[in-house]
Amino acid sequence: MRSRVTDLLLLTPLAQLGDLGLFLLRCVTGAFLIYQSHDNIISAARMDEFVKFLVQFNFWAPELMAPLSVWWQFIAGIGFIIGLLTRWLGLITAFNFIVAVWMVHWSQDFAGWWPALILAFLGLLFATLGPGRYALDSWIAKRARHDRDRTETAPAW
Structure with missing residues (x-):
């Protein structure tokens, strides 16, 4: 009984959707980065x-x-959407937008800082949490573990 009440109060069953939430956050962040940079590219x-x-x-x-x-x-946007090199792109994104806050938004009020600040923290989040289950990074890591396990258990001839 106590466990059900705690689960209800803390909404612990939602933790099962953490990878989906991270995937959606990566996708919307990636889409925004592509949207805000594509016009300068073309x-x-x-x-x-x-x-x-x-x-x-x-x-x-x-x-x-x-x-x-x-x-x-632009590259980070694509990488976030497909979940490739997510931690590296997160660090680069954080750095890029920390510089933006420092060089451009420093003299503004908090509302002026907000978009660049959020992108800096999203970059840090992706760098620390990684991409989650629904990502190419996870597939690559899984393949590498499988290959390593096969190599370690193979007989030495």
């Missing part, structure tokens, strides 16, 4: 606007940093 004029934006905020080497940032966001 339009030289939009990329030029972004370079000017970075110049305005005194970024080092804006002609290099603009495409680097845009392409990393």
Whole structure:
């Protein structure tokens, strides 16, 4: 009886859906990163606007940093959706948006920080938790464990 009450209060059965929740969070984050970066990739004029934006905020080497940032966001978006290199892309995303908070949003109020701050923390979440079950990373890890186990149990001839 006590266990059922605790489960009800803490909603512990929902933990079974943790991998699905992580998958959905990765997908919506990835879709947002693709959406916000794709126009700079397909339009030289939009990329030029972004370079000017970075110049305005005194970024080092804006002609290099603009495409680097845009392409990393785009690649991270794809990687998050399919769950490939999730931890690495999480670290890169966190770094990219921590820099954005520091260089662009620092003088703004908390609401101005919010979008970049959330993306920084989502990056840290993906870097620490990994992609969950529904990801290419998990499939690759599972295959590697299987191959390692087969190698370790194979007879030595």
